[in-house]
Amino acid sequence: MRKRVSLWSWLLLPGTVWMSIFFITSLLLVTALSFGTTDDLGTPHFGNSLSNWAEVFAPVYRTVILRSLGYAFITAVLCLLIAYPVAYAIARHGGRWKNALIAAIVVPFFANYLVRMYGWAVVLSDEGPLLGLARKLGAPDDWRILHTGFGVIAGLVYGFVVFMILPLYAAMERMDSAVIEAGRDLYGGPLRTFLFVTVPATRQGALAGLVLVFLPAMGDFVSAQFLGGPDQIMIGNLIQSKFFDGQNWPLGSALTMLLMIVLLIAMAGYLRRARKDEQEAWQ
Amino acid sequence: MRKPRTAFAFTVLFFVLLYLPVAVVVLFSFNSQKSLTVYEGFSLRWYEAFFADEALIESLGMSLRVSLVAMVGSLVLGVALALGLVRARGKLGLYAGFIMLVPLITPEIVTGVASLLLFKGLGIPLSTMTVMIAEITFSISYVTVILRSRVAALNREVEEAAIDLGATRWQALLLVTLPALLPSILASGVLIFALVFDDFVLAFFTTGVTPQPLSVRIYSAIRFGIQPTINAVGTLMLLGSIALIGLALLIPRFFGRRGGLSILSGE
Numbered sequence: 001m002r003k004r005v006s007l008w009s010w011l012l013l014p015g016t017v018w019m020s021i022f023f024i025t026s027l028l029l030v031t032a033l034s035f036g037t038t039d040d041l042g043t044p045h046f047g048n049s050l051s052n053w054a055e056v057f058a059p060v061y062r063t064v065i066l067r068s069l070g071y072a073f074i075t076a077v078l079c080l081l082i083a084y085p086v087a088y089a090i091a092r093h094g095g096r097w098k099n100a101l102i103a104a105i106v107v108p109f110f111a112n113y114l115v116r117m118y119g120w121a122v123v124l125s126d127e128g129p130l131l132g133l134a135r136k137l138g139a140p141d142d143w144r145i146l147h148t149g150f151g152v153i154a155g156l157v158y159g160f161v162v163f164m165i166l167p168l169y170a171a172m173e174r175m176d177s178a179v180i181e182a183g184r185d186l187y188g189g190p191l192r193t194f195l196f197v198t199v200p201a202t203r204q205g206a207l208a209g210l211v212l213v214f215l216p217a218m219g220d221f222v223s224a225q226f227l228g229g230p231d232q233i234m235i236g237n238l239i240q241s242k243f244f245d246g247q248n249w250p251l252g253s254a255l256t257m258l259l260m261i262v263l264l265i266a267m268a269g270y271l272r273r274a275r276k277d278e279q280e281a282w283q
Numbered sequence: 284m285r286k287p288r289t290a291f292a293f294t295v296l297f298f299v300l301l302y303l304p305v306a307v308v309v310l311f312s313f314n315s316q317k318s319l320t321v322y323e324g325f326s327l328r329w330y331e332a333f334f335a336d337e338a339l340i341e342s343l344g345m346s347l348r349v350s351l352v353a354m355v356g357s358l359v360l361g362v363a364l365a366l367g368l369v370r371a372r373g374k375l376g377l378y379a380g381f382i383m384l385v386p387l388i389t390p391e392i393v394t395g396v397a398s399l400l401l402f403k404g405l406g407i408p409l410s411t412m413t414v415m416i417a418e419i420t421f422s423i424s425y426v427t428v429i430l431r432s433r434v435a436a437l438n439r440e441v442e443e444a445a446i447d448l449g450a451t452r453w454q455a456l457l458l459v460t461l462p463a464l465l466p467s468i469l470a471s472g473v474l475i476f477a478l479v480f481d482d483f484v485l486a487f488f489t490t491g492v493t494p495q496p497l498s499v500r501i502y503s504a505i506r507f508g509i510q511p512t513i514n515a516v517g518t519l520m521l522l523g524s525i526a527l528i529g530l531a532l533l534i535p536r537f538f539g540r541r542g543g544l545s546i547l548s549g550e
Contacts, residue, residue: 111305122320129303
């Protein structure tokens, strides 16, 4: 018996060592450098200064951080509102096309992210089909989507909505359709049945989806760059500029750590909530 | 059951908007003129321009090499990790289970920054190799998550039988366990290849100046004024991705098992 245990432990070793060096150590390095300084040439040095952390909360950066939180939150909620009817239609009425329809949602997600974002920017542009249609329907000529907050959010939604649809669809698949029938019998209206039966029954899928969308949306910098303007930059754009244009690595590290901390808090909140739900479900 | 018309109409609208950007890219990749808003006739000039562009072809080659190495590297480490996580007991297993999950909740930009700092800190110049290392690190978690449930579902009795018949632990592993996992291993490998090939953020933070991965090149092209060649590249990459997903879904069937979407969700 002793020998078997050691074989499986040996198998753990290479991957664990690799991840410890290239992942854990590198994260610790970011943490350490967030307390560092730069000299006059912009070369980063380790240190124990809190100046980067103080700077991160200065008004200039605070605005960007709050904006990123707002964009990511609105994106997650919009994805939820979009995904519910889509997942519902496919799970409940997709019939034998169910798998094909879900595959059809996944396929564009596998197209290159940059190319998709760029295609979306063309669609949403001033000369694009959407605004053209809106103008024909009587929208004012000065309506813009690109270079607005709405444009950035539209980009994030387009980029990550699939992360909401998949868990929600899975939750609806697991649902017992008899529950819906019962809801119909008791409440009557399809909307009320949806709100009071389907939504509570799929809450865990929705919660998972909110986290899965919020996480990448919060760290994204491509959407703000391709679909936003200078007034829509997000924390990802700040990080990118500190490492490539501004060459202030310690400040960039502090911003990176802050992003990580925000997401860990969101994740912890989700796990607590999910565990509570699970306990209630067992009672 | 009554059909919810509003939800249907909404779903149709959703699919239209989902495919519109992709359709625009594909359509304008065949445009005879440079315009990105007016379609003026069919031509293959942007495809010719792509294949004539040595820098882009060099980038394509680099992306293929990176994806291949990342696929093989993360499979070797990830399969071993998945086996160990399911079967090993003790503190190492707990630690390994933890560090394998952290990358999944870490945004890519954080991984990118962290990798960049590590390579600079170790004095390793940024090159194709640094991209490969970063992509392996990023892919291991995916491989492990996908394969963990498959390992747990294996029937241990077959291995026990092999050992009773005189096989060593390693022989049982190589001749019984791994062949049983082969369809899942191949399918997740194909998925990793596709993910790494399309990956931009990590590649952006860890690549040297020349050559650059294709996605980084696309980023620069879009950022500094778009060339229609990008439409052609995007279309080719889309075709490649579709082929790879199709392959990943079909692999289990080659082995006479039920294929399906479960490989995509890792369930």
